[in-house]
Amino acid sequence: MxxxxxxxxxxRRRRMAVAGASALLGVFLVALLAAVISPGDPWDMAGRPxxxxxxxxxxxxxxxxxGRDILAGVVHGSRVSLAIGFxxxxxxxxxxxxxxxxxxxxxxxxxxxxxxxxxxxxxxxxFLLILVLVAIFSPSAVNIVIAISVSTWPPVAxxxxxxxxxxxxxxxxxxxxxxxxxxxxIILTQVLPNSLAPVVVISSVMVASAxxxxxxxxxxxxxxxxxxxxGTMISIGRNSLRTAWYMVAIPGIAIIITVMALNLVGExxxxxLNPRLRGR
Amino acid sequence: MTPLLxxxxxxxxxxxxxxxxxxxxxxxxxxxxxxxxGIVGESGCGKTTLAKTVIGLQAPTAGEVLLEGQPIxxxxxxxxxxxxxxxxxxxxxxxxxxxxxxxVGRILREPFIVHGLGTRAEQWRWAEELVEKVGLPSxxxxxxxxxxxxxxxxxxxxARALALRPALIVCDEPVSALDVSVxxxxxxxxxxxxxxxxxSYLFISHDxxxxxxxxxxxxxxxxxxxxxxxxxxxxxxxxLHPYTRRLLSAVAIGGAGQASADEVPSPLNPPSxxxxxxxxxxxxxxxxxxxxxxxxxxxxxxxxxxxxxxxxSHADDPAPGG
Amino acid sequence: xxxxxxxxxxxxxxxxxLLRLRGVxxxxxxxxxxxxxxxxxxxxxxAxxxxALVGESGCGKSVTALSILRLLPPAHASIGGSILFEGRDLLSLPLKDMQxxxxxxxxxxxxxxxxxLNPVMTIGEHLVETIRQHRRVSRAEALRQGIELLKAVxxxxxxxxxxxxxxxxxxxxxxxxxxARAIACRPKxxxxxxxxxxxxxxxxxxxxALLRQLQQDFGIxxxxxxxxxxxxxxxxxxxxxxxxxxxxxxxxxGRLFGAPQHPYTQGLLAATPRGMRDAAGGRRRLRxxxxxxxxxxxxxxxxxxxxxxxxxxxxxxRELPLLGPADGDGLVACFxxxxxx
Numbered sequence: 001m002x003x004x005x006x007x008x009x010x011x012r013r014r015r016m017a018v019a020g021a022s023a024l025l026g027v028f029l030v031a032l033l034a035a036v037i038s039p040g041d042p043w044d045m046a047g048r049p050x051x052x053x054x055x056x057x058x059x060x061x062x063x064x065x066x067g068r069d070i071l072a073g074v075v076h077g078s079r080v081s082l083a084i085g086f087x088x089x090x091x092x093x094x095x096x097x098x099x100x101x102x103x104x105x106x107x108x109x110x111x112x113x114x115x116x117x118x119x120x121x122x123x124x125x126x127f128l129l130i131l132v133l134v135a136i137f138s139p140s141a142v143n144i145v146i147a148i149s150v151s152t153w154p155p156v157a158x159x160x161x162x163x164x165x166x167x168x169x170x171x172x173x174x175x176x177x178x179x180x181x182x183x184x185x186i187i188l189t190q191v192l193p194n195s196l197a198p199v200v201v202i203s204s205v206m207v208a209s210a211x212x213x214x215x216x217x218x219x220x221x222x223x224x225x226x227x228x229x230x231g232t233m234i235s236i237g238r239n240s241l242r243t244a245w246y247m248v249a250i251p252g253i254a255i256i257i258t259v260m261a262l263n264l265v266g267e268x269x270x271x272x273l274n275p276r277l278r279g280r
Numbered sequence: 281m282t283p284l285l286x287x288x289x290x291x292x293x294x295x296x297x298x299x300x301x302x303x304x305x306x307x308x309x310x311x312x313x314x315x316x317x318g319i320v321g322e323s324g325c326g327k328t329t330l331a332k333t334v335i336g337l338q339a340p341t342a343g344e345v346l347l348e349g350q351p352i353x354x355x356x357x358x359x360x361x362x363x364x365x366x367x368x369x370x371x372x373x374x375x376x377x378x379x380x381x382x383x384v385g386r387i388l389r390e391p392f393i394v395h396g397l398g399t400r401a402e403q404w405r406w407a408e409e410l411v412e413k414v415g416l417p418s419x420x421x422x423x424x425x426x427x428x429x430x431x432x433x434x435x436x437x438x439a440r441a442l443a444l445r446p447a448l449i450v451c452d453e454p455v456s457a458l459d460v461s462v463x464x465x466x467x468x469x470x471x472x473x474x475x476x477x478x479x480s481y482l483f484i485s486h487d488x489x490x491x492x493x494x495x496x497x498x499x500x501x502x503x504x505x506x507x508x509x510x511x512x513x514x515x516x517x518x519x520l521h522p523y524t525r526r527l528l529s530a531v532a533i534g535g536a537g538q539a540s541a542d543e544v545p546s547p548l549n550p551p552s553x554x555x556x557x558x559x560x561x562x563x564x565x566x567x568x569x570x571x572x573x574x575x576x577x578x579x580x581x582x583x584x585x586x587x588x589x590x591x592x593s594h595a596d597d598p599a600p601g602g
Numbered sequence: 603x604x605x606x607x608x609x610x611x612x613x614x615x616x617x618x619x620l621l622r623l624r625g626v627x628x629x630x631x632x633x634x635x636x637x638x639x640x641x642x643x644x645x646x647x648x649a650x651x652x653x654a655l656v657g658e659s660g661c662g663k664s665v666t667a668l669s670i671l672r673l674l675p676p677a678h679a680s681i682g683g684s685i686l687f688e689g690r691d692l693l694s695l696p697l698k699d700m701q702x703x704x705x706x707x708x709x710x711x712x713x714x715x716x717x718x719l720n721p722v723m724t725i726g727e728h729l730v731e732t733i734r735q736h737r738r739v740s741r742a743e744a745l746r747q748g749i750e751l752l753k754a755v756x757x758x759x760x761x762x763x764x765x766x767x768x769x770x771x772x773x774x775x776x777x778x779x780x781x782a783r784a785i786a787c788r789p790k791x792x793x794x795x796x797x798x799x800x801x802x803x804x805x806x807x808x809x810x811a812l813l814r815q816l817q818q819d820f821g822i823x824x825x826x827x828x829x830x831x832x833x834x835x836x837x838x839x840x841x842x843x844x845x846x847x848x849x850x851x852x853x854x855x856g857r858l859f860g861a862p863q864h865p866y867t868q869g870l871l872a873a874t875p876r877g878m879r880d881a882a883g884g885r886r887r888l889r890x891x892x893x894x895x896x897x898x899x900x901x902x903x904x905x906x907x908x909x910x911x912x913x914x915x916x917x918x919x920r921e922l923p924l925l926g927p928a929d930g931d932g933l934v935a936c937f938x939x940x941x942x943x
Contacts, residue, residue: 171377180364322802459658461891464873493875513883
């Protein structure tokens with residue numbers, strides 16, 4: 001636990017990182033308490049359509065073309081956006097860490113094959129790949145998560161590979177080989193825990209970009225039509241951008257806040273984790 | 281008596297851009313139970329490659345390593361694991377050789393976990409005994425490596441190597457990263473442990489003073505080959521190979537150096553014949569074409585065509601540093 | 603033993619010292635608080651003299667060299683006291699003037715020849731840049747001087763080396779380039795911070811011999827910083843031993859090895875394994891110094907060496923021994939100096 005306290009001491013030295021973490025915590029709370037803040041289904045027609053924010057009590061953010069409460073949409077949408085962001089990142093990490101670890105630890109031929117494959121995936125523009133995958137399969141939430149993770153794992157793999165390449169030459173790993181420890185055990189208990197700091201840093205940015213990717217898909221009409229995400233809300237508001245821009249702006253601001261918070265957290269993690277890596 | 285460790289024609293080559301790097305090029309050595317064999321030489325002489333090949337971190341290109349008469353190259357699985365228990369290693373870098381995220385307790389229990397020895401409680405008790413044996417405070421087990429000084433970390437590394445009660449410990453420059461006063465502590469600890477447990481050491485170092493102190497016999501290496509093998513005290517008093525003389529004069533207090541550049545050639549393209557011939561003041565034509573083999577001389581072994589003559593020419597000359 | 607001339611040994615040199623440190627203290631600002639690394643150091647170096655600053659890691663010897671050139675980042679380290687070079691206090695010099703001193707009248711050679719050279723610059727470019735930084739000469743003239751410098755440091759094939767990049771050179775050759783660069787402007791003082799530690803023993807001997815040769819040829823004063831007493835033996839005129847940021851002994855090199863006065867110096871010499879065999883080939887046990895160097899932020903009371911000292915008496919734990927004249931002509935900071943019991 002001493003490590004966690006030391007980590008927090010380093011992290012809190014950056015004021016913007018603390019601000020990012022607080023904002024992110026706020027978004028999490030909203031997502032957690034969605035049913036309390038705004039009971040009922042965000043798809044319900046709750047009031048008159050096209051109410052501007054502040055025009056009518058009870059609809060602080062106004063309503064959309066079909067009279068759905070935009071506050072309810074933003075609140076419930078946070079759940080969807082965060083869930084897709086984190087699920088896609090987790091899946092991408094699983095893929096990337098596995099491939100990177102195997103390539104980096106074993107090296108040689110295995111490394112060559114896996115890294116050429118990684119580079120091939122990386123040469124395809126990731127949003128294009130997501131678009132194609134979602135277009136081929138149906139645009140359900142699960143498929144969106146799969147598509148995002150399948151196209152965003154390569155940087156993780158390369159990062160983990162580089163860490164493994166340097167760590168496997170370290171003497172404490174050699175000491176484990178000399179002790180007779182098996183390879184999977186060395187990878188899982190010795191090398192992996194020491195290679196995760198940069199992965200933690202990159203993952204916060206990946207969550208942010210996954211949220212953006214989902215929003216972009218929804219904006220293009222390729223979101224899951226059955227769930228209310230921030231992206232869905234933007235795509236609904238898109239057609240009346242000139243007359244009722246608030247319908248796009250409000251979920252847009254929610255996305256900006258969340259993405260910025262995640263990026264600030266990422267920078268804070270980077271600063272807090274790096275001196276420890278250098279010092280030891 | 282079967283030697284504890286035997287190296288027969290051991291070679292390790294690396295394919296690099298521009299050719300083959302002959303890091304280790306035909307080494308024959310034997311180490312008896314309870315003995316310390318020192319390996320000394322400058323960078324590029326192959327001493328670290330020797331350590332890694334003996335311990336099995338690198339596979340030999342040619343030749344074999346025998347532990348208690350048994351070749352270990354072909355071993356896999358269970359038998360290999362059994363050999364691992366007999367042979368351990370102490371590394372050079374007291375900062376890099378311990379997992380920074382593990383506690384000392386975890387690091388010292390690891391050998392028992394890997395070999396399935398003892399219950400959790402027994403492993404803890406053994407770890408406590410190890411910590412005590414190497415002279416660390418008893419509360420060390422709960423702490424992380426970064427809370428210790430360099431010398432203390434090296435003690436942790438030694439404790440880990442001792443855990444499985446090996447017959448042989450390969451020490452790769454174990455004190456070269458330490459301050460003089462701490463170096464003496466670690467060297468004396470190694471000697472005391474040897475006396476108490478009857479361990480053999482294969483002790484690799486660039487420091488002649490350290491090797492002379494700890495080793496019973498010393499092998500001097502130059503560009504992948506052994507050029508002299510002798511008793512530790514003898515090599516200091518009466519070096520036979522010109523390269524050994526050179527090494528000793530370089531470290532002797534009051535020893536004279538020369539300002540001009542004269543360095544070890546690259547092991548990528550080693551010189552023909554005797555590999556020391558371009559730097560040797562006694563070089564003859566034969567040295568350029570014919571590589572000398574290790575041969576007996578005055579109770580030692582030396583790889584030099586003209587060792588007798590050179591030794592005679594220095595007979596009245598006080599041995600450097602003696 | 604010491605064949606080198608000992609200008610400081612007769613003690614009758616009337617000229618003021620080239621470099622005079624008085625009460626120099628260096629304090630690092632760390633995340634845990636202030637850490638005093640050098641405490642009240644006095645040090646004199648005369649023109650053409652070789653002084654060795656000896657001690658173990660963390661004793662403040664490298665920090666002393668860095669503070670002479672003001673190379674410590676001001677945000678992380680504060681320097682007190684005075685550092686007089688030819689009568690001018692370097693610590694109060696404007697940065698512009700300090701830059702003129704660096705590399706010109708005082709230059710430095712570092713431990714790590716691998717990282718001290720810029721990998722994308724040729725050897726020639728390194729030398730030409732250094733020369734033209736301080737001297738108004740043409741490029742062609744600087745190139746000519748560069749080749750002369752490489753000859754001076756006994757670099758084989760100097761003309762060809764000028765066009766080569768650092769990675770083509772061995773460690774010893776790189777250190778020769780670093781030395782060539784350091785003497786390019788004929789400095790009066792050369793700070794050599796562990797110049798041979800990263801090198802092989804036979805190369806170490808060559809580099810030390812080279813430094814000694816250059817000193818005789820150009821009359822450069824050298825401050826050699828090292829942990830290795832062996833290096834010091836026949837190289838330095840005078841040896842200063844540091845422990846925990848303080849000077850504990852300051853004496854003529856020959857005397858230090860013959861009759862060290864401070865228990866720490868004695869301990870260091872006894873802990874260095876050299877010729878540890880008796881006539882029958884038996885092993886004499888190496889004497890160790892118990893314990894470890896104190897934490898600069900929590901030094902022990904009294905003498906900093908007292909917890910590790912076998913000769914410590916009650917007074918040592920109470921009072922800090924000041925530097926005083928030792929038996930003979932050196933200085934020692936100890937209540938019970940003298941030969942080991």
